[in-house]
Amino acid sequence: MPKARAASPPAAPRRPRVAAAERERMILDAAIPFFAEQGFSGQTRLLAQSIGISHSVLYRHFPTKEDLIAAVCTEMFERRWDPAWDEVLRDITLPLEERLLRFYGDAGTLLLSPEWMRIALQVGLEGEAALAGLATLLRERIIGPLAQALRAERAAGGAPLSEEAAVEAAWALHGRVFYLGARLAVWRGATPRQPDAALAAAIASFCGGARRLAAAC
Missing domain, CATH: 1.10.10 (Arc Repressor Mutant, subunit A)
Structure with missing residues (x-):
């Protein structure tokens, strides 16, 4: 069988x-x-x-x-940018320092994230910023609106600020924030114990300096 x-x-x-x-x-x-x-x-x-x-x-x-x-x-x-962040920076009903705190507090969830920071640094170093949309984001959504807010603040105080000076001041502020992000993303051993407090201190210092400069003009 x-x-x-x-x-x-x-x-x-x-x-x-x-x-x-x-x-x-x-x-x-x-x-x-x-x-x-x-x-x-x-x-x-x-x-x-x-x-x-x-x-x-x-x-x-x-x-x-x-x-x-x-x-x-x-x-x-582009896709991870929240358009609501644009409105915060342009909200003239809020004092400048509060606007900056809210803007960088909200947008900082993206801008200060290690992945965003490291990708942005690589794009900038390879000279592809314009093609990658980074230059547009910086110019149209951060530096430009920041400069406009600074000029409006100075004009309201009777001490007009030129467009060029406002752009340089905007870069100075964003540079401080960017460096904080670089410490978090690149120099990981040099991170502040309280990043939120460090961000708030940088903004307060910038606004305090701007007020003193306006008063001296």
Whole structure:
């Protein structure tokens, strides 16, 4: 009597198919911390391995590494910006110092995050700021509105400020905030114990200096 054939082992369950948009989102979400830590020279093959997909699947969604980096920059410098932050900076019903505290307190959740800071530094160093949208964000959503607010504050106090001087003052303030973010993201051993208090102190110092300068004019 012939022996009964052993039953075949059950087939492994198929991995559920992931929609293209969901897969693209997954790649982008993984690429941001990857490039923040590895730099734009990081190998996409290693990125694909960290996600658990093949290199060819990654390139099916982002045909070139440059496409992926551009998508990362668009996400960081455009899509993650909350338009409500623009309104805070332009709200003339609030004193300037309170506006700045609210603006940097809210927008700082993005601008002072290690991932945003490290990506921004890499973009600036590689000379791609204009293409990546970083220059536009800085000029139109931070420095420009800051300069306008400073000029309005000085004009109300009877000590007009030139546009050039206002822009330089805006860069001076944002530079202090940016350096705080750099300490948090790059020089991790030199971070203040209370970053929020350090931010508030920087803004208070800037506004105090601006008031003293206006009084002396």
